[in-house]
Amino acid sequence: MDPVQLSIIVPTFNEAPNVAELVRRVSAATSGMDAEIIFVDDSTDTTPDVIREVSASAPLPVRLLHRSARSGGLGGAVVEGFALAESDACLVIDGDLQHPPEEIPALVERFERGDVDVVVASRYAGGGTAHGLADRTRVLVSKIATALTKAMFPIRLREVSDPMTGYFILDRRAIDMATLKPRGFKILLEILARKNLRVAEVPFAFAGRHAGESKASVRQGLNFVSQLTALRFGKMSLFAVIGGLGAIVNLAIMWALTQMGVGYIAAAIVAAETTIIGNFLLQERFVFNDMRDAASGGWLRFAKSFTFNNAEALVRIPVIALLVETWHFSAVVAAGVTLVIAFFVRFVFHSLVVYAPRRAGVEPSRARRFVEELDAQAMSPGEL
DSSP states (O other): OOOOSEEEEEEESSOGGGHHHHHHHHHHHTTTSOEEEEEEEOOSSSHHHHHHHHHTTOSSOEEEEEOSSOTTHHHHHHHHHHHHOSSSEEEEOOTTSSSOGGGHHHHHHHHTTSSOSEEEEESSSTTOBOTTSSSHHHHHHHHHHHHHHHHHOTTTTTTOSOTTOSOEEEEGGGSOGGGOOOOTTOHHHHHHHHSOOOEEEEEOBOOOOSSSOOOOOHHHHHHHHHHHHHHTOSHHHHHHHHHHHHHHHHHHHHHHHHHTTOOHHHHHHHHHHHHHHHHHHHHHHHTSGGGTTTSOOHHHHHHHHHHHHHHHHHHHHHHHHHHHHTTOOOHHHHHHHHHHHHHHHHHHHIIIIITOOSSSSOOOOHHHHHHHHHHHHHTSGGGO
């Protein structure tokens, strides 16, 4: 037999009603290609039996690995699929048909140009949509998670609009599978965060499920947060340390002023302005130092940061008042609660807006290439 030119990896968990339709549509989309389908299955229902039944009459080779341990979740299943693949060109697609198989030829065509390591099917690139998400809440959660992820990896993911899609094709020789630590279902994020790769995107319309129920859950969300924290235990942690120090100073100033008889609202304003300036100076030096050369000038960065933080404070202080006056929190506790929430919002804004590159599509400078090399060293497995 001729060697397989495309290995299509499908991680599945209780997707029995979707298997036959998925194989039919993938077969039609890959007509004329040398392709195979590898199901890596973690199911507790009849999905493995259905896969075996469908494979008997499928027009292309269909293989099955049914896992009992389910190590690493769906991300771990994809990694095991890479190891089983006959081809170095591996395409990953979900088993619920929210990733339309009809887009496979477009992904393969872009990949075959040979100038990139990964081609990502993006919901957020030009022409792509996320209409298949269940409701507005899911859309909002997806966008917030994407923004947070890009903020944590502004260099690695600067060319990627949808780092958490599960629909992509890559050359498995470009990745070091020994370094991957999959957990949950965001395997593309794991791959892109571990190594600098050349990436291109193809827009696609995220569809509704063909059958069955969504696997999204609070537990999956916690897995995602855990994965993200483990991957980027650098820039955000420094931001958190400075934010934590700022919070302590903020609370100390507020406590001191209230002890002196100053009203808690006025004390909160003075404390906020003091820490906003101090935090900016420390962030410039220790957190975003690698991004300053490509960003806008120092005074403009300060203006953006100062304006945003004051706007955030204008929102936060009425919330403090609500907690104190309505729910009878102490002023210091109320301020502490709101500061924790504000931390995440501030980090995303500073990473994506305050320190955004001035110009897009410009060849990176020698300084930026040097920074990227440092980033690559910092992200080696031993540093995580």
